[in-house]
Amino acid sequence: MSHELVIKNGLVILEDGEVHTNVAVDNGKITAIGKDLDGDKEIDAEGLVVSPGMVDAHVHITPMGGGYRDEWEGYVTGTAACAKGGVTSFMEMPLNQVPATVDGKTIDQKYAAGKDQLKVDVASFGGLVPYNLDGGIQELDDKGVSGYKCFLATCGDRAIDGDFQNVDDYSLYEGMRQIAKTGKVLAIHAENAAITDRLGEIAKAEGKKTLADYVDTRPVFTEVEAIRKAIFMAKQTGCRIHICHVACKEGVDEVIKARAEGVDVTCETCVHYLYFTKDELDAIGPVVKCSPPIREQAQKDALWERVQSGAISFVTSDHSPCTPDLKDTDNAFDAWGGIPGVQNDVDVMFDEAVQKRGMSLKDFAKEIASNPADRYHLDQKGRISIGKDADFVLIKPNASYTLEAGDLEYRNKISPYIGRTIGAQIAQTILRGETIYSQENGVIESFPGQFIKSVHEDSKESVHEN
Template sequence: MQNELVIKNGLVLLEDGEVKTDVGIKEGKINQIGDALEGEKVIDATGLIVSPGMVDAHVHITDPGGGYRDEWGYVTGTAASAKGGVTSFMEMPLNQVPATVDKETLDIKYQAGENKLKVDVASFGGLVPFNLDGGIQELDDGGVAGYKCFLGSCGDPSIPGDFQNVDDYTLYEGMRQIAKTGKVLAIHSENAPITDKLGEIAMAKGATTLKEYVATRPAFTEVEAIRKAILMAKETGCRLHIVHVACKEGVEEVVKAREEGVDVTCETCLHYLYFATEELDDIGPVVKCSPPIREQSQQDALWKHVQAGNIRFITSDHSPCTPDLKDTDAMHAWGGISGLQNDVDILFDEAVQKRGMPLKQFAEITASHPADLYNLDQKGRISIGKDADFVLIQPNAPYTLKAEDLEYRNKISPYIGREIGAQVYQTILRGQTIYSQEIGVTDKFLGEFIKK
């Protein structure tokens, strides 16, 4: 059977492990896997790792901005995704204005991304106090792949249509409704009353450093919120996913609940596995996020949980902003990190090259596990019939990240200046090259919205 494209001679990460073989592609799908395949076009992957394109399950794009947050966007965000080897991502229902909470706002989001996507995008719908009267079902009908809510404080009350964190009743009733859809509720778990008050006290005392900021969001405030979410999941039968867990105690709560039969999983983010509290003030507010980056001992414990399989997958929690929102003291700076473009290269270096993670597990935590959780059934695996989405990784190829390397509209990232020990060589979406080191990012918009 003739292939339109063959990737030859690479070390291919299949479901049962890595093998040096060829992959044939036809009509955007994986058509054949085997030796000595022939095709109309050939990519020689000698010396490269051929991994499933990453599925980053936690990305904020902030388009449309509604006149409030217009300096973000799909064009540059999905270009960074392509350059970074992320062929699909799950987009959060905030920081867009209006937030994605019902049919009308979901349609506005789809319109905002029309002809602007360089990778495929699946959507979260929001759970907020003002969409319990039909909004949850409208989002399901509109094709969201999952739902998201905040227990920690979020949104700007002065902006009409901005996102809001849930109260206890909204969490309970929202879980009851979401359970009926069969989809997953992803939760930002922090105790808002405690962290907000600790933050107020710290600022009143003149706090300005990242170390002081971290102290206002202690680990127990994460754990308490995770316990509450798990209790509500037990009561409602809602499938549950805890996003960006930053402490070992939070992971332990998830492990315990799973052993008790609760359908709950968790993720952590690359920055929690890379940075530690002890170095934050030397870096500056560009590395501020919520939950905060904790001490080195927590990072070490998170890596152990990743390697043990207790953390289902890794995400970027990419949350860009304009430089002025970081150009202030730590207590007032934007709480988000731009990391989407460096998901694959840094994680491959840190997990595989430095810590010896098996390549099979690398493919699982970057692609198959997030695809499975959100039922992105054409994504996440190098398997016949799946979308022909690949990232070709050049191992043992160190480079130093520079601001001009970034595709972001606002070229800020805590990874600038860091030596990264691997590189993304080429990214392929449904059989089409969307990035290569030779030609850069494609000028075509080949991405699509994934509707479930």
């Protein structure tokens, strides 16, 4: 039997470990894995690692700027960066768009904005905000969101009608009650808003303006307090929760403790928390400002320990780009807080985790693909397994290159990784059997990506829709 496509001779990461084998694809699905496979089209992956395509569970795209953010990252450039970086699907956050994605009308607007604009597959978060407790959460569930997102930290611009807002305690409680009924997961940005806001105001009034000063206004306990609150509320409501971008070991340890107590809670960290440290931030500049902030070397080391132990379920980019003018300031407190990073998820993580720290390929694939797919029931994603979507990233190991601005597919070509030497390369990215990026030909010009719409949790299925 001849298959439509066979990837041959690669080191393939399967669920029980890596093996030199071939993978066959038909109609966008993986149909066979084994030695003696022939294809109408064949890709020679000799010397390459064949990994499941990354499922980045934390990405901000701004397809609708509302007249305020029209020059930010849209679907075309954002999904092109994903393709070039080995990210074959991602969970899209409900904010930075105007209007924010908080009900049926606004998610329909976003689906419309993405029509024929996607180079990779996209699943959606719906927002939990104080103003959508009267039906919005259920509408989002009906429209196929794969999860929900809320902020305990201050967010959004109150001068912009329809912008995102952080929750107060009642909104968090009531929103959790409603989301629990959907069976879906609430992802939470966990920082204490009142304390971090006031510490920032005081520091700025005192003339402090460095990134190190900014980090000091968001101390570890402000993360931990918010994580504890979220866990406590989950216990009261039965809501499944996920703590986003944990930047300290103490926060991860709260999740470990809660899981031991039976709470359905997971957490992630980001590639930049595993790569940068506080003492180098000011030399890099505001492009590396984010929230929670990048912390000290000891915290970075402790996060790596928890990634390697499996306590941190997966890594994400928290890709949160803006226009260059919002980073062009000598006062860290005035700069936009967000890091563009989705294009360097896989190569940086492979270099840092596998090549430098000896992580097994099986665990690498769990961290970037299968674990996030499982958490948000993206059932066709995350594994090289028969019946799954044929989503692959072909990685060239031990192949160093230095990232230049011109390499980036982002609309605004800024990144803290520019000038860094990365010890692995993305050779090819394949989405449902179609090559969407190769080093020889670049990013595909067409838009084969689809929205993934999740049906109700009791059936544990997801469907693709153009």
